[in-house]
Every structure is written in C-alpha cells, then in structure tokens.
Amino acid sequence: xxxxxxxxxxxxxxxxxxxxxxxxxxxxxxxxxxxxxxxxxxxxxxxxxxxxxxxxxxxxxxxxxxxxxxxxxxxxxxxxxxxxxxxxxxxxxxxxxxxxxxxxxxxxxxxxxxxxxxxxxxxxxxxxxxxxxxxxxxxxxxxxxxxxxxxxxxxxxxxxxxxxxxxxxxxxxxxxxxxxxxxxxxxxxxxxxxxxxxxxxxxxxxxxxxxxxxxxxxxxxxxxxxxxxxxxxxxxxxxxxxxxxxxxxxxxxxxxxxxxxxxxxxxxxxxxxxxxxxxxxxxxxxxxxxxxxxxxxxxxxxxxxxxxxxxxxxxxxxxxxxxxxxxxxxxxxxxxxxxxxxxxxxxxxxxxxxxxxxxxxxxxxxxxxxxxxxxxxxxxxxxxxxxxxxxxxxxxxxxxxxxxxxxxxxxxxxxxxxxxxxxxxxxxxxxxxxxxxxxxxxxxxxxxxxxxxxxxxxxxxxxxxxxxxxxxxxxxxxxxxxxxxxxxxxxxxxxxxxxxxxxxxxxxxxxxxxxxxxxxxxxxxxxxxxxxxxxxxxxxxxxxxxxxxxxxxxxxxxxxxxxxxxxxxxxxxxxxxxxxxxxxxxxxxxxxxxxxxxxxxxxxxxxxx
Ligand SMILES: [Zn+2]
Numbered sequence: 193x194x195x196x197x198x199x200x201x202x203x204x205x206x207x208x209x210x211x212x213x214x215x216x217x218x219x220x221x222x223x224x225x226x227x228x229x230x231x232x233x234x235x236x237x238x239x240x241x242x243x244x245x246x247x248x249x250x251x252x253x254x255x256x257x258x259x260x261x262x263x264x265x266x267x268x269x270x271x272x273x274x275x276x277x278x279x280x281x282x283x284x285x286x287x288x289x290x291x292x293x294x295x296x297x298x299x300x301x302x303x304x305x306x307x308x309x310x311x312x313x314x315x316x317x318x319x320x321x322x323x324x325x326x327x328x329x330x331x332x333x334x335x336x337x338x339x340x341x342x343x344x345x346x347x348x349x350x351x352x353x354x355x356x357x358x359x360x361x362x363x364x365x366x367x368x369x370x371x372x373x374x375x376x377x378x379x380x381x382x383x384x385x386x387x388x389x390x391x392x393x394x395x396x397x398x399x400x401x402x403x404x405x406x407x408x409x410x411x412x413x414x415x416x417x418x419x420x421x422x423x424x425x426x427x428x429x430x431x432x433x434x435x436x437x438x439x440x441x442x443x444x445x446x447x448x449x450x451x452x453x454x455x456x457x458x459x460x461x462x463x464x465x466x467x468x469x470x471x472x473x474x475x476x477x478x479x480x481x482x483x484x485x486x487x488x489x490x491x492x493x494x495x496x497x498x499x500x501x502x503x504x505x506x507x508x509x510x511x512x513x514x515x516x517x518x519x520x521x522x523x524x525x526x527x528x529x530x531x532x533x534x535x536x537x538x539x540x541x542x543x544x545x546x547x548x549x550x551x552x553x554x555x556x557x558x559x560x561x562x563x564x565x566x567x568x569x570x571x572x573x574x575x576x577x578x579x580x581x582x583x584x585x586x587x588x589x590x591x592x593x594x595x596x597x598x599x600x601x602x603x604x605x606x607x608x609x610x611x612x613x614x615x616x617x618x619x620x621x622x623x624x625x626x627x628x629x630x631x632x633x634x635x636x637x638x639x640x641x642x643x644x645x646x647x648x649x650x651x652x653x654x655x656x657x658x659x660x661x662x663x664x665x666x667x668x669x670x671x672x673x674x675x676x677x678x679x680x681x682x683x684x685x686x687x688x689x690x691x692x693x694x695x696x697x698x699x700x701x702x703x704x705x706x707x708x709x710x711x712x713x714x715x716x717x718x719x720x721x722x723x724x725x726x727x728x729x730x731x732x733x734x735x736x737x738x739x740x741x742x743x744x745x746x747x748x749x750x751x752x753x754x755x756x757x758x759x760x761x762x763x764x765x766x767x768x769x770x771x772x773x774x775x776x777x778x779x780x781x782x783x784x785x786x787x788x789x790x791x792x793x794x795x796x797x798x799x800x801x
Contacts, residue, residue: 206283206292210507211340211572212257212351213283213292218249221349222393226360230370230403232331235312235319241346242305243356247297254297254304257343257350258282259290260314264307266293270300288571289340293347306347315787316341318461324784325404325459326477327422330368332404332459334474336467336788339508339572342396353506353615355393362386364403371418371456373400373469378408378416390470392450393613395504400469402456411435414448419457423477427457430480430487433529437491440528445498445521446605449612453494461752463786465489468496468518476753478722485689486723488526488538495521498608506617508572512563512646513621516584523585533662537690539589540660544697546582550651553577558649563587564618573788587645589656594639595629603629618646666694673699679709689723696727707737718743726756733763733770741773749781754789761793765800774800 206213221243228239245254263282269275283292295304310317320332335345343350362370366384369377374390409428410416412435419427434455442448455473457480466489467474473493479486499517519542527535553561563584565575592600606628616624622642630637644652672681682695702710711717716728717740725747732740748760761778764770775797782790 206255208286208289210351210353211289211567212349213255213289214257214349214351214354215251215253215255216349216351216354218251219245219247219254219297220354221245221356224346224348224356224358224360226346226358226362228360228401229363230333230365232319232333232365235317236309237314237317237345238309240305240307241348242303243348244303245297245301247299247301250299252296252298254295254301256293256295256306256347257290257340258293258308258347259285259341259344261308261310261344261347263293263347264309266295266307267305268295268297268301269303269305270298271302272300275305290343308347310345314344316344318786320459320461324461325420327405327420330405332402334402334404334458334462335400336463336474336786337399338397338467339576340397342399345401346396346399348396348399350396352395352397352504352508355395355504355613355615357393358388358390358399360388362388362401362403367405368403369406369418371402371406371472373398373472375451376418376454376472378410392470394470394501395615398468398470398501400467400472400474402458402472402474404459406456408454412438414438414452416452416454417457418454418472420459423457423480426480426482427455427477430482430484431455431490433484433487434490434494436529437487437494437525440525441491441494441498441521444524444528444601444604445608448497449502450497453497455490455493460750461784461786463752463754463789465753465755466493468493468501470497470501478751478753478756481689481721481723483688485721488522491525491529492518492522495525502613503608503611504615506615507567508575509565509567510617510621511565511572511575512580512584513616513618515580516563516582516588519581519585520588533660536658537660537662540658540663541690541693542582542585543658544694546578546586546651549578549582553579554650561649561651563646583645583651586651586655590645590652590654591625591629591640593656594636595633599629599632622646662691663694666691667698670695670698677706679706679713682710684714689721692721692724693727696724696731699731702731702735702737704735704737707732707735708739711737711739716740722747722751722753722756726759730759730763733760734766745777748777749784752785752789754792757785757789757793758796761796765796771797771800 223244225242228237266280267275267277278296281294285291316335316337318334322328322330325332340350364370364384369380370386372388374388406418407421407424408416408418415434417427417431438453450470452471455475457475457477460477462476465476479489495518499521500514505511505514523535523539561579567575641652641654669682719725729744761774764774
C-alpha cells in the first residue's frame with residue numbers, strides 16, 4: 193500500500209457544534225479499536241485508532257477531532273473487508289478546539305483507521321519522571337480527557353453526545369502496568385503487553401490510560417485499589433468502606449452497571465480530586481488523610497457511575513446535569529453510611545463554598561451563575577465551578593424538600609434506568625421532571641421554581657437552608673475566641689477535617705501572635721492533611737504570617753491538585769509582594785503541575801495587576 197499524505201486546509205472555516213468539529217449527526221462512531229505503544233523516552237504514544245462507523249446519511253466524509261497530534265496515514269475499509277489508503281485533510285487549528293481531521297469515505301465504508309502519534313505537549317497526558325512519583329523509582333503516565341482533551345491523544349468524535357464501546361492493545365515497558373477505563377489486569381504482564389475491553393458504550397471524555405509501577409489489592413466483592421507499592425497499604429486502609437459505598441449506592445438508585453469499581457491512587461501532580469473513569473476512578477493521593485475523613489471523594493466518583501457515566505450531559509452547557517446530580521448522590525451515599533449529622537456537615541460546607549463562588553461570580557460574570565451555561569466559543573473548562581456542582585446539588589435538594597424523599601428517589605431511579613447509556617440535556621430533563629414528577633401535584637411546580645434555578649443568575653429564595661449542629665459547635669468556638677482572643681477558647685476535641693476547615697474559614701483578621709499561638713497549639717504549619725494545609729496557608733497569607741511560608745512553598749511544590757493551589761495563589765496575588773512570591777513559586781513548581789492546573793495559574797498571574 194502507498195502511504196497517502198495529508199494536506200492542510202486553512203481557508204474554509206469549519207462548523208463547530210458542541211465543542212466538536214465532528215459530523216456525528218451524519219456519521220457516528222460505534223466502536224473504537226485502539227492499538228498503542230507507550231514511549232516514555234519521547235513522551236509520545238504511537239499507534240492506530242480504528243473506528244467502526246455508521247453512515248446514516250450517506251455522507252462522503254468523516255470528520256474527527258484532533259489537537260496537537262500528528263496523523264501519519266489513514267485507511268478506510270468496506271463491508272467486504274477491503275482496505276485502501278485515502279488522502280486526508282487537516283482543518284485550521286483553533287487554540288481550544290484543535291484541528292478537524294477530514295477523511296473521505298464511501299457509501300459502503302464500515303471502518304476508518306488512523307495511524308498517528310501524540311506529541312509531548314499533548315494536554316491530556318502527563319508524563320512524570322520517577323522523582324515526581326511517590327516511590328521515586330519509575331516513570332508514570334496518566335491521562336485526563338475531560339472535558340475536550342481526549343482529542344489530544346486519540347483522533348475521535350470528541351463530544352459527549354457520542355457513545356462507543358472500545359477495545360485496546362497497549363504496549364508499555366515490561367516492568368510497568370497499564371490500566372484503562374475498562375476491564376483491567378490485576379497483575380503485571382511479563383512482556384508489557386496488555387489487552388482491554390470496554391463493552392459498555394461511553395463518551396470520549398471517559399477514555400483513560402495510566403501506566404506505572406502499580407500493584408492491586410482487592411477490597412471486596414467487586415472493588416479494589418491500585419497504587420504504587422509504597423502507597424498501597426495506606427490506600428487500602430483509607431478505602432475500607434468502599435464496598436459498602438457501592439452497596440449503598442445500588443440500594444439508592446439501582447444496579448451498578450459497570451462490573452468492577454476500582455480506584456487508582458495517582459502520584460500527587462494529578463490536577464483534580466478524582467476522575468470518574470468507568471471501572472477505574474483516578475484519585476489524588478491527597479485524600480489519603482490517614483483517618484478516612486476525605487473519602488466523600490470516593491462516594492462522589494462512584495456516584496458518577498450513574499450521573500455522568502450512565503446518563504451523560506449532551507453538551508458541556510448541560511454540565512450541571514452531570515455534577516449537580518453527582519454531588520447530590522454523593523451526599524446521599526455519605527448519609528447512608530455515616531449518618532445524617534455527618535452528611536449535613538458536608539452539605540453545609542458545600543453551601544459555604546457556593547456562597548463564596550456566587551459572591552465572586554456575581555461581580556465578575558453573573559451569567560456564569562446560571563445552571564445552564566452559554567459556552568459558545570469558550571473553553572468548556574470555564575463551566576467547572578461550584579455553580580454546576582453546588583448550585584446544581586441545592587436545586588435537586590430543593591426538589592427533594594418539596595416532593596419528599598419517597599417520590600424523589602422513585603423519580604431518580606426511573607430517570608437513571610430510562611436514560612441509561614444515553615445522553616440528556618437541560619430541556620429534556622425539565623420536560624421529564626415536569627411529566628413524571630411535578631405534574632402530580634399543582635403546588636409542586638410553583639414551589640420548585642425550576643426556571644429560576646436553571647436560567648436565572650444567583651440563588652433563588654427557596655434555596656434549602658442547612659443547619660449543621662457540628663459546624664455550629666465550631667461557630668460557637670469562633671465567637672468565644674473573638675471575644676477573648678485566647679486560643680485556649682477553641683476546643684478542638686473530636687474535630688474532623690471538616691470541623692477544621694470550618695474553623696479556618698471563619699477566623700478573620702488575626703494578629704501575628706494569634707497566628708503563632710494557634711500554630712503552636714494545633715501544629716498546623718507542615719500538617720500532612722492537604723485540605724487543612726490549604727486553608728491554613730491561605731489564612732497565613734491573608735494575615736501575613738511569614739513563619740508558615742517555607743512549608744507553604746513546599747506544599748505548592750509537591751501538590752498539583754487545582755483545588756488546593758488556586759486559593760493560595762489567589763490570596764498571594766492580592767498584594768504586590770505576594771504576587772512576586774507567587775511568581776517565584778510558580779516558576780519552580782510549574783514543571784510538576786499538570787497542564788490543566790498550570791494553565792489556570794498562568795492566567796491568574798497574567799490577570800493580576
Ligand atoms: Zn464530579
């Protein structure tokens with residue numbers, strides 16, 4: 193066969209719908225067969241992506257999404273199994289969307305094969321040197337495809353409205369294990385070759401790959417954990433409740449659809465808390481607090497096995513359907529296992545975070561406080577805020593309060609089973625909600641106030657009020673301290689991570705000696721719990737407590753989770769000296785951050801005066 197070469201097309205402006213160049217409404221991909229070789233030296237993946245297509249409309253081309261990847265050649269195959277090389281075209285490059293890959297197809301074309309390699313700058317892939325891992329012996333690779341980064345490592349229809357099954361062959365250095373969002377091995381292969389199969393149709397943002405020196409340990413019937421050998425025992429200890437979380441979730445909203453549920457504990461540079469890759473959640477090691485106090489993150493990622501993975505948002509503007517449902521569901525799992533008081537404490541903290549985001553957004557971009565977002569021409573990552581997560585959750589909770597739990601839970605069970613392995617959007621959800629639930633009682637529709645929640649800015653007056661006895665205890669301690677200014681008046685016996693966070697968020701305008709006394713009493717500078725560390729360092733910057741700065745710099749150099757980085761950088765950027773410090777820290781820490789986290793901080797540094 194002759195290698196056909198691609199031509200670059202610059203003149204024609206391509207139509208972009210749903211953050212994807214793909215013509216998925218005309219030609220849809222139903223299955224992906226991936227073959228990849230992982231090259232740690234070049235920091236590149238080399239291989240072939242073969243897509244089974246359904247040409248519903250008789251279209252003469254298949255358009256795929258790509259970004260920073262090099263297409264080497266393309267072949268098409270017909271129903272009789274005959275293959276031939278074709279000449280493909282690349283569209284103009286857009287900095288957010290990448291470039292369209294335009295492949296000529298024929299009426300009887302059944303599959304398209306793209307030979308390609310990624311480039312070291314592929315944003316979905318983070319290549320870690322041994323020093324950047326926990327055990328510091330072997331390199332590590334992990335992917336993060338959400339929202340539209342799958343196209344930086346696989347040419348496909350990168351759009352949540354398209355679902356496909358997949359199989360993959362992945363070759364890695366023999367001493368490492370490869371894992372995907374699919375059926376996974378539980379031990380290393382001798383030759384570094386692995387085969388994967390995902391028999392349930394998934395959207396592209398759930399494509400995932402990790403390669404590293406990891407080991408597996410079972411946690412129960414259908415759950416287990418993968419981690420670097422030095423992190424495995426700690427991780428197993430932290431996740432003892434995982435199997436009962438799965439059982440509780442199934443009791444709430446129906447059978448778990450994905451076979452196994454395992455968690456991979458990643459090295460610290462992972463930019464998110466967790467990513468709900470099907471069958472295998474990717475998780476930050478910062479949730480391994482030693483006291484199981486941060487496992488709500490696992491409940492969250494597990495809940496995505498229903499909201500998001502099973503029922504998917506059709507566009508990124510509908511993202512709240514994904515995250516709002518998940519935060520609500522997460523809370524219900526936590527309540528079932530740890531009781532109402534504990535779950536209400538988490539909900540109250542979420543309410544505080546929502547208020548904080550609303551206060552900022554109402555000044556800067558009020559339209560971004562609507563649940564349904566207009567993301568035309570924008571990066572879908574702009575929609576990843578507390579609005580989708582927390583405002584979404586409080587909307588669903590307000591429905592629960594109006595209609596009562598029995599009706600609401602029955603509605604959710606039918607919502608998940610009716611839409612399983614499909615997509616939905618805001619308009620369809622509202623219609624379904626009205627038809628199946630709110631129309632049952634004329635009072636409900638008015639009381640729920642759906643339109644204001646979804647299409648208006650800010651927070652409706654019927655937002656549920658959360659009272660947490662546990663957090664009130666903290667507020668009383670703060671009030672006592674504000675009068676006496678004595679640290680001894682803050683009684684922290686029985687505090688969990690969440691009590692600490694509430695305390696640190698409620699203390700305002702502290703003097704140097706008060707910060708020092710608190711540090712001496714509670715040993716906060718250098719603390720191993722990242723949640724508490726983040727709030728303590730933010731407070732230290734806000735109150736100019738320099739004794740904490742060197743540990744804070746270590747923290748910013750060792751942790752890559754965006755949730756912890758942003759509040760501290762943001763606090764630093766409020767003063768000119770702080771800005772200088774932030775720039776210096778970023779310069780040394782940047783190489784350890786994931787592109788997603790580094791990009792956000794780079795923008796913050798640029799925007800700061
Ligand atoms: Zn989530």
